[in-house]
Structure formats: C-alpha cells, structure tokens
Amino acid sequence: MDERIVCVELDHDGHLFAVWTEDDIGGPKLYDFEWSKRCEQHIFQMAGFGGRVYLEHDDHRWWAADGVEVTLARGGPAPADTRLAEMPAAAQGDIFCDGMEDDALWCSECEDWQPASEPCAHCWWDEEACEYSTPDERALDASLSKENPDGE
DSSP states (O other): OOOEEEEEEEOTTSOEEEEEEEOSSSSOEEEEEEEETTTTEEEEEEEEESSOEEESOTTSOEEEOTTOOEEETTSSBOOGGGBOSSOOGGGSSOHHHHSEESOEEEETTTTEEEETTSOOTTOEEETTTTEEEOHHHHHHHHHHHHHOTTOO
16 A cells, blocks of 8 residues: 655644645545654654545645645635645655654653653653643643642
8 A cells, every 4th residue: 555645734843743645545644743852753643534634723834735625624725825835855755664653742841742652751651540641731630629629
C-alpha cells in the first residue's frame, strides 16, 4: 500500500502539526504531530480517517497537493494567504520513519512535548485515574479541589 502526503499543516515554528495522507484504498488519514526538543524529532499518531481534509488553525502555514479540497475545522475555506506553493521541507523524506509513533504529552515544567513511552520525570502514568499525570493536570486538579473542597 502506497501512502502519499496530500496536505501538511505547520505550527508557528515551522514544525509539522498535522499531516493528511491518502492511499489507494480509502479516504484521507490524519496524523497529529508534535516536535520534541528533548528527542529532537516529531512525535506522531494517527488521529482519524475518512471525511474531509481540514486545518485546525487559520493562521498556520499549509500546503496541499493539487486537487485536494481543504477547509477549516470549524468550517469555511482554508485561507489562501497562508498556503505554501511547494511541499515544506519538514514534510519531505520519510517523516514516519524519522519520527516516533507515540502519544505526545505536554510538560509545562520542561516546556516540551514528551513521548508517553519515555516521559520526563514530571509526567507519569496514574494507575488509579488510568491517564497520564502531567504538571498542568495536577495544577488543574488542585485548583478544582480548592474551589470545591467537598468534591460536590
């Protein structure tokens, strides 16, 4: 099966943010990307398939193959003024072999994306909650506990 890139959305730093692919069998697949400074590579995971190709942010630069209709996630056409004429260098080469397929966790202490399989010391799996515990999640939980000390 030959998967080809049909749309790329870059973040404000020029790193991959979202990549849409298509193959010979079905509709588009969406992959979410985050850049990890610590790992010096992208962390990515498949986020969905089928449906329409869309951009999450109207101020991100983007590229799409000829003939691919791109809209904004919230509806409406993708902005022409942020469209790139050529596929960005960040999307060239084998981005899936060069990246790490994993869940990405944001650590506000490190100010960096962490792979869930190799998180920093500030992030860990919470067995009781069945989710990753990050500094931001713990701060939110503490704030909610102060607002509602009886847990109601």
